[in-house]
Amino acid sequence: MRSPACGEGAASGLAGMRRDEVYAQLAKVSDPELDQALTELGFIGGVELDGATVTVRFRLPTFWCAANFAFMMAADIRDRVGELPWVERVDVRLQDHFFEDEINSGINGGKTFVETFPQLATGDLDELRETFRGKAFLARQERLLRRLLALGWSEDAILALRVGDLLGLPLASEDLALAERYLAIRRERGLGGDVDRPAFVRPDGRPMEPAAFKVDLAHAQRTRLSVEFNAAFCRGMLETRYGERTANAPESPDEVARRRDTRRCAE
Amino acid sequence: MFKTDGGDELFIIDGHLHLWDASPDNQLNKYGAGFIGCFYDYHRNLSPAEYVWDTSVFQKYGPERMVKDVFVDGYVDMGIFQPTYLKDFYRNGFNTTEQNSVLRKEHPDRFILNGSWDPRDGEAGLDYLQSLAEHYGIRGVKLYTAEWKGNSRGWKLTDPWALRYLEKCQQLGVKNIHVHKGPTIWPLDKDAFEVHDIDEVATSFLDLNFIVEHCGLPRLEDFCWIATQEKNVYGGLAVVMPFIHSRPRYFAEVMANLLWWVGPDKLLFASDYAIWHPRWIVDKFMAFELPDDVQKEFGVSLGLDVKRKILGENAARLYGIDIDVQRKEHARDAISRMR
Numbered sequence: 001m002r003s004p005a006c007g008e009g010a011a012s013g014l015a016g017m018r019r020d021e022v023y024a025q026l027a028k029v030s031d032p033e034l035d036q037a038l039t040e041l042g043f044i045g046g047v048e049l050d051g052a053t054v055t056v057r058f059r060l061p062t063f064w065c066a067a068n069f070a071f072m073m074a075a076d077i078r079d080r081v082g083e084l085p086w087v088e089r090v091d092v093r094l095q096d097h098f099f100e101d102e103i104n105s106g107i108n109g110g111k112t113f114v115e116t117f118p119q120l121a122t123g124d125l126d127e128l129r130e131t132f133r134g135k136a137f138l139a140r141q142e143r144l145l146r147r148l149l150a151l152g153w154s155e156d157a158i159l160a161l162r163v164g165d166l167l168g169l170p171l172a173s174e175d176l177a178l179a180e181r182y183l184a185i186r187r188e189r190g191l192g193g194d195v196d197r198p199a200f201v202r203p204d205g206r207p208m209e210p211a212a213f214k215v216d217l218a219h220a221q222r223t224r225l226s227v228e229f230n231a232a233f234c235r236g237m238l239e240t241r242y243g244e245r246t247a248n249a250p251e252s253p254d255e256v257a258r259r260r261d262t263r264r265c266a267e
Numbered sequence: 268m269f270k271t272d273g274g275d276e277l278f279i280i281d282g283h284l285h286l287w288d289a290s291p292d293n294q295l296n297k298y299g300a301g302f303i304g305c306f307y308d309y310h311r312n313l314s315p316a317e318y319v320w321d322t323s324v325f326q327k328y329g330p331e332r333m334v335k336d337v338f339v340d341g342y343v344d345m346g347i348f349q350p351t352y353l354k355d356f357y358r359n360g361f362n363t364t365e366q367n368s369v370l371r372k373e374h375p376d377r378f379i380l381n382g383s384w385d386p387r388d389g390e391a392g393l394d395y396l397q398s399l400a401e402h403y404g405i406r407g408v409k410l411y412t413a414e415w416k417g418n419s420r421g422w423k424l425t426d427p428w429a430l431r432y433l434e435k436c437q438q439l440g441v442k443n444i445h446v447h448k449g450p451t452i453w454p455l456d457k458d459a460f461e462v463h464d465i466d467e468v469a470t471s472f473l474d475l476n477f478i479v480e481h482c483g484l485p486r487l488e489d490f491c492w493i494a495t496q497e498k499n500v501y502g503g504l505a506v507v508m509p510f511i512h513s514r515p516r517y518f519a520e521v522m523a524n525l526l527w528w529v530g531p532d533k534l535l536f537a538s539d540y541a542i543w544h545p546r547w548i549v550d551k552f553m554a555f556e557l558p559d560d561v562q563k564e565f566g567v568s569l570g571l572d573v574k575r576k577i578l579g580e581n582a583a584r585l586y587g588i589d590i591d592v593q594r595k596e597h598a599r600d601a602i603s604r605m606r
Contacts, residue, residue: 230485
């Protein structure tokens, strides 16, 4: 409970609330290759608030991480944080990257990818993004299918499931989370989320069929494995590169101030 | 040579060795610093703690240390020098054929010397390729499609000039085309790990072998698909193998996929020395078994005969090495006396 007598505490309470809002928006930004949130991956190096201006520092596992994916993430950071009604300006700062100057000035100047890299890029990034959303769909589906198979479900029983059945299955919460993530990307891709539709469809929306089930699953397995292998590598590289900062990011100046204010209020 | 407890002897060819100079004196710019910094993070991230070096040693370790690590301590009988020129990042280059040839001259039966080319060098580069073949008798090249040159940030195997170089390789008998498939920067709006250009040239150049270094990871699914279609596409296991230590489950799943799709005759062991030391990789690989569930799902095995192929026989076939003849040569050379 905030004490009304503690003015500073109230101000930093607002800052704290706004910071939480920023992080909630950042949690919606994913690495397109890894299909994981930047906040989970440790890619966010810090957030600073200065009135209506938000500075987001972000960093990647290597100096050479692909510039196109870095640009996509930077653009998503700018756009998601910019959705907050009180935010007037977002300053995205990619750090320790071979194209950091180009990407930062492009993103903060509101330029597109092609405008940022006129010599090197031949088109914008929509197609690439779409390719990786397709892979994310397959990987999320495969994790759920494999889990059901491991729990003893037969192929026939799995293929008889409807969308409306999935969240009512007697599953542990982490397995239900797999189902939720699968359904979310299925809706996002417009693959018929009505409750009476077959629960498992191919990337083009046609129902999975018994004859092709094993082949489809093996294909999805390779996609999922690539994504996970990559994610494991990236996480390891980030930890190696930034040491403990990944697990325990440094406090920004106003985090320190907030902690001090809270303590003072409590006294 | 690796000897099993049962007395089996495995002849080992390391498909990917470097002798680089990335010391600050040789770095030209922040990219040179960034390049070796990234390698060092690979090294630190995936090596067992007792194999992690200091930065300064990692930047420049020198020929004596290399010979000891690879051939004396590391079980390796022969190794393939894969050059990486990077002349836009390093004053004298990072690791060139000419530099590698010095150590090869000292140990001619231990090193296979590969060259490199860059289609952006045009006619002059074709002449250089011919001189590499005539002077050093190279049988293979390492291509690095992400290398920068002036304003260009990379190239593709299907570029018209690249096709001319591949034709030249065919004429010169340079049969083994190792292609680095890792982070590429150009064209920026495409997937950086695209392996489809391999597919196209492998079909057009049937008497060349295309060894995809790092198996196209992290695009394993695309690589498996291509390697299944094309008889002359191989997988180089550099970067894949070190996962055996920190991520054995992923390593098992990746190997099972590669064995099923690419096959035991088309995978080549590589340490990527000095990023990783071959000793611990060979030790762990020899001790490794696929978990039962993986073996059952894929119906593949990683037994002694498969390990023998991956660790040496497959590379020997590609490079025309007679293992029995080499063993006799090696018994008399300087390195065998150091062991």
